[in-house]
Amino acid sequence: MTSGLWDLVLKGIWTTIQLLVFSALLAAAVSFVVGVARTHRRWIVRFLAGFYTEVFRGTSALVMIFWVFFVLPPAFGWQLVPMWAGTLALGLTYGAYGSEIVRGALKAVDPAQQEGGIALSFTPWQRMRLILLPQAVPEMIPPFSNLLIELLKGTALVSVMGMGDLAFSANLVRLALQESAEIYTYLLLIYFVIAFLLTRVMRGLEKKLKAGVGKAPQRGVAAHELKRAETTGVSGGGVA
Amino acid sequence: MVSGSRAAMAPPLRNDRGTNKPDPVGGSTAGTTRRSLLAGVAALGALGAAGCTRVATASTTDGGDLLDRLKAAGVVRLGIAGEIPFGYIDKDGELTGEAPELARVIFKRLGVDKVQPVPTEFGSLIPGLNSQQFDVVAAGMYVNAERCEQVIFADPDYQMLDSFIVRKGNPKDLHNYKDIVAKKAKFATGTGYAEIQYAVEAGYKESDILIVPDQVAGLNAVEAGRVDAFAGTALTTREVVKKSGKAEATDAFAPLVDGKPHVDGGAFAFRPTETKLRDAFNVELHALKKSGELFRILRPFGFTKAEMTDLTAKELCGEGVSG
Amino acid sequence: MKWDWNAVSDFMPHFWDGLLVTLQALALGSLISFALGLVWALLMRTPTRWVRWPVGVVTEFVRNTPLLVQLFFLFYVLPEWGVTFSALTTGVFAIGLHYSTYTMQVYRAGIEAVPAGQWEAATALNLPRVRTWQVVILPQAIRRVIPALGNYVIAMLKDTPLLMAITVLEMLGQARLYSQEHFQFTEPLTVIGVAFIVISCLASLLLRALERRLVH
Numbered sequence: 001m002t003s004g005l006w007d008l009v010l011k012g013i014w015t016t017i018q019l020l021v022f023s024a025l026l027a028a029a030v031s032f033v034v035g036v037a038r039t040h041r042r043w044i045v046r047f048l049a050g051f052y053t054e055v056f057r058g059t060s061a062l063v064m065i066f067w068v069f070f071v072l073p074p075a076f077g078w079q080l081v082p083m084w085a086g087t088l089a090l091g092l093t094y095g096a097y098g099s100e101i102v103r104g105a106l107k108a109v110d111p112a113q114q115e116g117g118i119a120l121s122f123t124p125w126q127r128m129r130l131i132l133l134p135q136a137v138p139e140m141i142p143p144f145s146n147l148l149i150e151l152l153k154g155t156a157l158v159s160v161m162g163m164g165d166l167a168f169s170a171n172l173v174r175l176a177l178q179e180s181a182e183i184y185t186y187l188l189l190i191y192f193v194i195a196f197l198l199t200r201v202m203r204g205l206e207k208k209l210k211a212g213v214g215k216a217p218q219r220g221v222a223a224h225e226l227k228r229a230e231t232t233g234v235s236g237g238g239v240a
Numbered sequence: 241m242v243s244g245s246r247a248a249m250a251p252p253l254r255n256d257r258g259t260n261k262p263d264p265v266g267g268s269t270a271g272t273t274r275r276s277l278l279a280g281v282a283a284l285g286a287l288g289a290a291g292c293t294r295v296a297t298a299s300t301t302d303g304g305d306l307l308d309r310l311k312a313a314g315v316v317r318l319g320i321a322g323e324i325p326f327g328y329i330d331k332d333g334e335l336t337g338e339a340p341e342l343a344r345v346i347f348k349r350l351g352v353d354k355v356q357p358v359p360t361e362f363g364s365l366i367p368g369l370n371s372q373q374f375d376v377v378a379a380g381m382y383v384n385a386e387r388c389e390q391v392i393f394a395d396p397d398y399q400m401l402d403s404f405i406v407r408k409g410n411p412k413d414l415h416n417y418k419d420i421v422a423k424k425a426k427f428a429t430g431t432g433y434a435e436i437q438y439a440v441e442a443g444y445k446e447s448d449i450l451i452v453p454d455q456v457a458g459l460n461a462v463e464a465g466r467v468d469a470f471a472g473t474a475l476t477t478r479e480v481v482k483k484s485g486k487a488e489a490t491d492a493f494a495p496l497v498d499g500k501p502h503v504d505g506g507a508f509a510f511r512p513t514e515t516k517l518r519d520a521f522n523v524e525l526h527a528l529k530k531s532g533e534l535f536r537i538l539r540p541f542g543f544t545k546a547e548m549t550d551l552t553a554k555e556l557c558g559e560g561v562s563g
Numbered sequence: 564m565k566w567d568w569n570a571v572s573d574f575m576p577h578f579w580d581g582l583l584v585t586l587q588a589l590a591l592g593s594l595i596s597f598a599l600g601l602v603w604a605l606l607m608r609t610p611t612r613w614v615r616w617p618v619g620v621v622t623e624f625v626r627n628t629p630l631l632v633q634l635f636f637l638f639y640v641l642p643e644w645g646v647t648f649s650a651l652t653t654g655v656f657a658i659g660l661h662y663s664t665y666t667m668q669v670y671r672a673g674i675e676a677v678p679a680g681q682w683e684a685a686t687a688l689n690l691p692r693v694r695t696w697q698v699v700i701l702p703q704a705i706r707r708v709i710p711a712l713g714n715y716v717i718a719m720l721k722d723t724p725l726l727m728a729i730t731v732l733e734m735l736g737q738a739r740l741y742s743q744e745h746f747q748f749t750e751p752l753t754v755i756g757v758a759f760i761v762i763s764c765l766a767s768l769l770l771r772a773l774e775r776r777l778v779h
Contacts, residue, residue, distance in 0.1 A: 004333025058763030060721040063735060063756050070748040073371045082373060149627060156629035160728050162360030162368065167632055172359055175322035176331045178456050178483050180639035188628045188636065195627035363743045390746055432743045447580070451740060452730050460639065464647040 001182060005173050009183075012169030013190065019083060019155045019165060023090035024148060030095025031144075035102025036128065049099070056096035062157045065089040069161055086158045094151050101143045105136040138209040145202035149195050156191075166190065304514035306375060307350065315354040316347050317374035321362040323455055324479045325541035326380030326506065329359060338541045339378035339508065342397055345537060346524045361453055363431030366390050369511060380473070380506035382434045388557035392512050394521045396505025396556065397534060399549035401492035402435060403474040405455075405462050405481055408488050414469050416493045417442035425468035428452050428461050434504065435471035438495035455480050462487050473504075475542050505551040570750035574741050578754060581737035585723045588655050588733060592723075593716050595659025600666025604674065607667070626664035631725050633657050638729040654726040658719055665715055673708035674700060709777055713770040717763055734758060 037049035056064075068080065068089040080088065109132050117127040159167035166187065173183040310316045318340055320327030327337035335357040344355050358374040365377045369391060382400075383393045406414055412425050420427050421443040428450035429435040440446050450467055452458045455477070458470030463486045470477070474492035481489045494501035510518045528534040535548055606618045625633065634657045638650065648656070677700055685695040727736035738751035 002332050005331065006333075008329065008333050054764065055760055058721075058760040058767075059756060060724050060735075060759050062724040063752070063759060066735070066739075066748075067752055067756060069371070070367060070742075071752055153627075153629035153631075156631045157725070159631070160725075162364045162373075164359070167629070167635070168359075170632075170635070172322060172329050174639065175324075175454060175456050176329050176333075178459070178480070179643065180635070181643050184632065184636040184640055187632050188624070191628045191632060192624055199627075363739070366746070367748070386744075386746070431739075436744070447732075450730060451732075453728070457639075457730070460642055464642040466647065466649065 001173065001177070001186075005176060008169045008172055009166065009186070009190075012164060012166035015083075015164055016152075016155050016166040017194075019086050019090070019158065020152055022083070022087040023094065023155070024151055026087055026091025027095040027098050027147075027151065028144075030091060031098025031102050034095065034099035035106065038099065038103040039106055041124075053096045053099050056093050057100075059093065061090065061093045061154050062160060064093050065157055065161055082158070082161070082163045086155070086161075086163060090151060090154050090157075094147060094154065097147055097150075098144065101140050101147065102136070104143075105140040106132055108139060109135045135213055138206060138213055141202060141206035141209060145199060145206070148198055148202060152191070152195055152198060303516035304511070305516075306511070306514045307517040307520055310347075310375065310517075311351040314352060315356050316343070316352045316376060317356045317358050318343055318376055318378035319358050319360060319365050319368050319374040321365055321379040321454070322359055323362065323379060323476055325475055325543075326473075327357075327378050329357065337378075337380075338398065338538045338543065339380050339506075341537050341541075342525075342528075342534070343376065343378045343508070345528065345533070346521060349524050350520055361431055362433065365432070366509070369509060372511075375510075377509035381509055382504040383507050383553050383556035384434055384437075384504075385558040386437075387509070388553075390512075391509040392515065392518050393507040393509050393553040393557070394518055394525055395552050396507040396549055397525060397529075398538065398543060398547045399503050399505045399551055400473045400475065400547060401503060402438065402471055402495050403477040403492045404469040404471055404490045405459055405477045405487050406469050406490060407462060407465075408486055410488065410490060412468050415490055417444065417471075417495060420444060420469060426450070426466070427469055427471070428458050428467040429471040430454055430458060433472070435495070438497070439471065442496065459484055459487055473506075475547075479542065503549075503551075505549055505553075505556050507553055567747060567750055570745065570747045571754060573745070574738070574751040574754060577737040577741055578734065578751070578758070581732060581734035581755070582758065584651070584731065585720070585733040588651065588658065588723050588726060588731070589716070589720050591655040592658035592662065592719050595656065596662035596666050596715070596719070597712065599659060599663035601670055603663060603667035604670035607671065608674070622664040622667055625661060630657065630661045630722055631728060633661055634725055634729050650730045651726070654729055654731050658722060658726075661722075662715055662719055665718075666712060669708045669711045669715070670704065672711075673704035676707055677703045706777055710770060710774040713766075713773065717766050717770070720762060720766065721759065 034049045034052055037045050038053070040046055040049070065086060068085045069082070072080065072085070113131050113135065114127065117131045122130065155165060156167040158165050159171060162168065170183045170187045174180045177183070318327065318335075320329075320335070320337065320340065322328045323337075325337055327335075327339040330336050335355070340355060340357065347353075347355060358368070360368050360373070362379065365379055365381065366387065368374060369377050377391070380398070380400075381387065381393075383396060387393070404414055406412070412419075412423055414420055414423065414425055417439050419425070420439065427439060427444060427448070429439065429452070431451050431453060436446070436449060436451070439449060450461065452461055452470070455470070455472050458467075458472065459480050461467045462470050463484060472480075474489075477489035481487050494503055496502065508521065510521075525534070528537070529548075529550075535543070535545070538547070603618055603622055607615055609615060634654060637653045637657050641647065641653070681699055681703065682695070685699050690699070723733050724735035726733050727739060730736075732740065734755040738748070738755050741751045742748035
């Protein structure tokens with residue numbers, strides 16, 4: 001592998017990182033908006049948010065990417081620049097998963113907190129902003145961290161479209177050199193390193209946020225149970 | 241996925257905390273997340289507004305104003321398909337190939353100094369052109385009637401016959417599409433390739449054709465025994481088997497279209513509205529052909545006099561379609 | 564936007580072909596992930612570090628790298644080393660391997676959730692180790708985790724379109740092939756997009772019904 005080809009790969013890494021950051025921001029925005037909407041008083045808001053979630057969770061990310069790239073132009077007369085098309089597709093799809101996380105975390109806040117807020121005459125928005133979100137957000141970080149890794153893996157899908165991300169750059173190297181073993185091994189390692197760094201960053205963020213609400217990481221079986229339940233969606237049965 | 245029974249306790253009072261930093265009510269945590277969330281959304285909006293998120297698909301000037309816009313920008317984006325020798329990124333990461341090199345010369349004469357490659361899959365070249373992901377298709381694309389309905393072509397810069405990649409020694413003795421059909425061989429070709437239609441016309445069942453993303457995947461499929469033959473242009477197959485010990489290229493042959501042997505011409509493609517650019521391009525192309533410089537540019541990529549052509553796009557598009 | 568119903572009816576035969584391949588890939592991939600995931604989960608419980616560490620590293624690696632890249636690796640690199648399978652086989656194995664790293668976590672959670680009293684009772688009754696696993700632990704563990712496994716089946720369904728990148732003609736591959744010959748992508752793509760949503764919704768409903776029956 002020559003240095004010229006490594007330049008291609010580096011460009012690909014940069015494109016992937018950009019795509020990841022943008023779609024993560026969009027997904028976060030969508031998650032919060034839709035997730036909060038799922039707990040709204042009005043039935044119609046909850047229904048619309050629920051509909052969005054079901055549709056976008058049921059759709060395949062790759063199909064959505066193709067749709068945004070190929071169906072949107074003839075339908076609406078304009079074409080999104082590839083980076084934004086990819087961001088839109090990934091952000092909307094992963095935002096739907098994120099909204100479930102937000103909804104779950106908001107529900108998990110002790111109802112007594114809500115009641116206390118009502119007793120103190122907080123407006124709904126103040127309740128959300130000052131009481132619910134600060135307690136819910138630290139709980140959201142581990143599932144969001146998993147979702148971020150899934151999003152990183154999702155960015156590779158744009159290479160099927162021909163967009164120049166890291167996976168596509170490996171494709172170009174394969175065509176130039178006519179051998180695949182070396183570049184695809186490097187590719188797997190690079191993605192793994194990026195995922196590892198992301199996990200570390202998210203774990204640090206979680207610690208900071210949890211300390212902020214007095215839930216610094218505990219030790220012992222109880223905390224282990226908590227972590228396990230969060231990452232696998234399986235609740236513990238009887239605990240000895 | 242958060243277990244609902246783990247009820248969160250109210251945040252402890254400030255003076256119980258062991259840290260020295262006082263936290264305002266609501267916590268810097270809420271502030272951080274809400275502020276960073278709003279900042280993120282605002283950044284997204286700003287980037288969206290600033291970074292030209294969309295481009296209009298219909299050009300308004302008659303004949304198209306792309307040439308003027310390219311001259312102003314100083315760079316033209318070429319769609320390529322990573323196919324040696326037509327348009328590809330070589331092992332030093334540089335854009336090269338017969339079409340990019342030709343494009344460099346011609347566009348310079350038209351007043352656009354730089355070319356920028358936009359590599360994609362062959363089957364995505366026409367959709368990518370029409371959705372403005374690049375300005376010209378520079379991949380040596382064959383001109384045929386279906387494609388002429390989607391894009392407009394300049395006159396071909398070369399003509400070419402087909403050939404197969406087969407395992408060394410050509411064990412099934414495959415030399416043209418009739419052989420493939422007669423011997424019921426497993427057949428592959430690339431996405432969006434014209435060769436798909438040639439095989440179908442010779443009688444091969446379309447759903448049995450293995451469609452691979454590119455010619456290297458086709459070579460691998462032949463070497464691995466997944467298929468018996470991969471069809472591509474004669475030059476492509478010749479180039480790609482050079483590095484292989486297990487496969488070889490058959491002799492070039494003309495596929496039959498409507499029963500008659502058909503020679504393909506490969507050309508540059510433009511969006512249907514950009515007739516001005518296409519015509520200007522043709523003028524320069526013909527000048528290069530006349531002076532012999534075209535042949536000089538193409539020769540290093542394996543082209544011989546046999547590939548030089550006077551075919552026009554109009555002929556290859558067929559009657560009834562404006563070429 | 565023009566919608567051409569003719570394109571839809573032209574595409575439908577290809578759609579059914581693609582759907583069949585999608586469901587095949589899903590079924591086989593799920594089975595592999597269930598089986599392999601259980602193997603990983605059991606291996607992670609062995610006392611020796613020399614087994615746990617490599618298994619842990621490999622599964623972390625597979626879980627944190629994109630399935631698409633793993634597909635490319637298995638499809639392009641294995642033949643270079645002399646191992647060739649059909650595209651569908653390669654794809655099914657890749658999906659099964661990738662998701663086995665998720666099902667491994669699910670099984671682990673299920674096994675750990677079995678009350679310690681069950682282990683103790685098995686010891687008290689002098690049941691040999693294998694029998695304990697077979698008759699006491701695994702039935703309880705697996706029953707508990709079926710909903711979570713079902714969720715991963717739905718996730719696998721939505722990852723089957725990746726197989727088109729290695730030439731498997733499942734639903735998206737068929738849509739793309741059709742579009743490259745007829746230059747109409749909107750109709751086939753929308754048809755398969757809707758198909759995915761409908762199948763996912765049906766599968767989730769089925770899963771919820773299953774969950775209600777299983778989890779008391």
